[in-house]
Amino acid sequence: MSAETTSDYARQDVFDPVSNPELFSGVRSRRIFAFFIDLIVITLFTFGAGIVVFFLGVFTLGLGFLLYGILPTAVALLYVAFTLGGPQASTLGMRAMGLEMRLWYGAKPYPLLAAVHVILFWFSVSLLTPLVLLVSLFSDRKRLLHDLVLGTVVINSASHQGYVRGQA
Template identity: 60%
Template sequence: MSTIETNALYDRDPLEHMALFEGVRTKRIFAFMIDVIAIAILTFMAGIAVFFLGIFTLGLGWLAYAFLWQGVAILYSAFTLGGPFSATPGMRAFGIELRLVDGRRPTPLLAIAHVVLFWVSFTMITPLVLLVSLFSNKKRLLHDIIVDGVVVNSSALARTF
């Protein structure tokens, strides 16, 4: 897909391509639930490794518990959202992916920024941050707007080109 084609897609009125954004808000919520469960399982497994690391380091390794879930969540997002599919496993299960407004896939660093901005906005504004999508023409959330991203239906994106 060339840059000219993708720019033409995202620069147009989103109402011309409603299939890209149909049900995205609901799919994102359910995808988030799957990802939280996956991160919890990975954090539990990493916690076991940190436990043994703490034994071998005479307790020093146990300091990693303070930032364990944050580290797991950041790595999870960097490798999945910033990976070749531009989607976390939860997003892939519901057929959505993150793209930049110009059509490119996010880099791992941008995926980290995306997840950190999500947690900061979610923590500070509570779930009310989801209300931003009600007023956005492409159903974008606050952290999507900041990183210049848009979540679209993968199948509709493939059919568009």
């Protein structure tokens, strides 16, 4: 897209659930399945990183074993930062479920925002219990509490791509 098209695209309210309901069709349920897929992927990456840390611990005479304390958190943060904050604006689970994340004005999230997004998610769920997820039932764009705070929205990838192609 050219700068002029991007600027026009950003000014429009393309994420309006009334004028574009197809962007939000089934987002809530697919987001739940994407979470579980990502949980499995993060677990596998953590297991692989655990093997690397084991050998690092052996070579450093036990000093590397200290990394086990932060390993799951570090793997999850890196995974989300580089997938959700990457060029496709979605984690592997979100891609499998046909979802992507955008900022409220249409831009893709960047790695720091993606990391803050996952930190706010875990913080809100830990502090406010999973009942905080009920916010999506009352949000017109099916956004969760951390989405509202950060100004992000999760949409259907295929519907969004069709809309962008129609604009070009």
